[in-house]
Amino acid sequence: MLTTSRGISLVLALAISTLTVLFLLLLDDATPTLLVVAGSISFSVSYILMNVTLEFLIFNEISNIYGVLEKIQKKDYTSIPDKSDKLSISPLRKINKTINSYAQAKNKEIEALQKNAEFRKEFIADISHELKTPIFAAQGYVHTLLDGAVEDKSVRLKFLKRAAKSLNALDKLVQDMLTLNQMESGVVKFHFESFDLKEVIHEVIEELEHKASKRDMLIRFYYDKEKTYRTFADKEKIFRVCQNLISNSIKYNNDGGEIDVSLKIHKNQITVEVKDNGKGIPPEDLKRIFERFYRVDKSRNREKGGTGLGLAIVKHILEGHKSKISVSSTLGKGSIFSFELPLEKEEAVVSSNKLIK
Template identity: 40%
Template sequence: MKVNTPLKFTIFSSFLISLLLVFFFYLTNYFFLKVLIPLKFYFSSFLFLSICSGLVIYMLLELYINRKIRLLFRTVQNYKNTSSDSKLNMNEDVLSASEVTILKLAKKNSDELLKLKAEEKFRREFIGNLAHELKTPIFSIQGYILTLLEGGLEDSTVNKKFLNRALKGAERMNKIIMDLDMISRFESERINLQIEENNIVEICQEIYESLELNAKENNISLNFAKNYVNPIMVQCDRDKIGQVIQNLLINAIKYSEPDSQVFIRFLDVESNILIEVEDNGPGIHEKHLNRLFERFYRVDKSRARNEGGTGLGLAIVKHIVEAHGHRVQVKSAEGEGSIFFFTLTKN
């Protein structure tokens, strides 16, 4: 008989103790007292002793086990470092409470493990992407300098051309580092926004003018969805939101088809102004949408690098908009173009 549960142990122990007591009582009466007692008395005594001893043993076991479980429960509670309102209540069902607490702790640890795995995956991807982004300009600069050292310096036409190319590579590296520094400062909340009342139409018009030449080179026209005569006042940091609009427009120009248009529209949504930037590009597959605002994430990797992008423009957009207490999102489907949109608090 396997005695591996408190109930089985209680039954076995009470049976053995009662049997020994009755047998001892029988031997005492028969050999020493010389008294004959009916067998049914011994049987009744056996049942009575079994029940009484069983109850006593079970209560002692329950007390012992509960004490051990309470100790375990306190250890779990201390490990969780919970607030005072969730301390152990000595009158509650300690087994149920322990089970609930341990299950919660297991779930919490499981969630933390998944989060750590996701962070580790992101870290590996980020380091790999950063190395890849910096490798191209570094190798280019190295190649141009080696060419100059091997005799190119003597040719004035060659050395100037190669020095200019090396300079462009250095400028690209500097742009990547500056963008990463900005993202880092946003993530550590080391950037103080200058929130003021601004006309968002005016901000967009200024960005239009600064990108006009770039758009014309691609035969793309930048337009408002309609003629916004009246100013639309919002609460924002003018320079930072200008950078958001600029990054979104540069992205739209880069991916729009030639001889197409890029639109900006404004919509009044309760206490906010919704700003949309719509292009006529090839659209974005659904699988890319959730990761579009990650650092260095590219839908078309080769095209983006060839056109000089750092892969950080949309990540900067995300951090600036979130620093204003809002979110930036995208609606897109393959072959239908894309609409990037975000809100700002209206004045």
């Protein structure tokens, strides 16, 4: 009984009412009615005050603390309530807040560890799969040559070329991994300079036109001929961004498809947009295409080549420019990738919006 707030309140209320009655008995004019009324009132008031104080300021907080401690002991951090913002005059509230804060921090730490563990598992599986493809291919060609095919000059040359191609793919994969890792760790330094973004995109298109023509694709470049699109950025890395986006549009477009590259100026920003009319990207994949090795269609993508790291590198390059890559896509209609770079202040002038091919 004495372990509950009601039991303790009852005992204390009886003690207070008894002391009150005994005190009144010392008075000469104390009547029995007065003693009963005074005893009843002192008992009732004392009981209510004691019960409220003990229940809400002490026992309730102690119960919450025990509940949190039990969950911590069971390593169950998911259902711990966050009451840190709740106002209370209880002296135990500070202890409860401290324990709750610890539990919440522990919960976040465990969630982060679980995500990292899952990421490591996926990464190891992905990198193992990516590495074994060119390695097994090169091994196959080399072992075939060692088993006697080396004597046939035509077979030897063909197999050596294929082995070299596989090893080149392996080298590109390793280089992309190193680049991405260096960007994420901040090792890669950006060398900012002033340049015309229009000229960079022209260079990329000239480099990729032959690749597009093989599949009867048309690349169109829209910009205002009266403008210069000068920006202050890392020219080499922005070249790689544009190269990757346009190359992907060629790689994953339909034969005979169209690719539209455009430059637009809005206020003090230059927007680069790469649009294709290919198969598009499913909505469930849009949020993940910038992850390492993530492929929308793994079998189709491997046939078309690539390391699966291009868009991840694009994302990190643009983050280094305090920008971001945006994508929208409709199945059966194509995709649009876009990003922004700052327009040099002296070039931020009002001009016509007339576009040319």
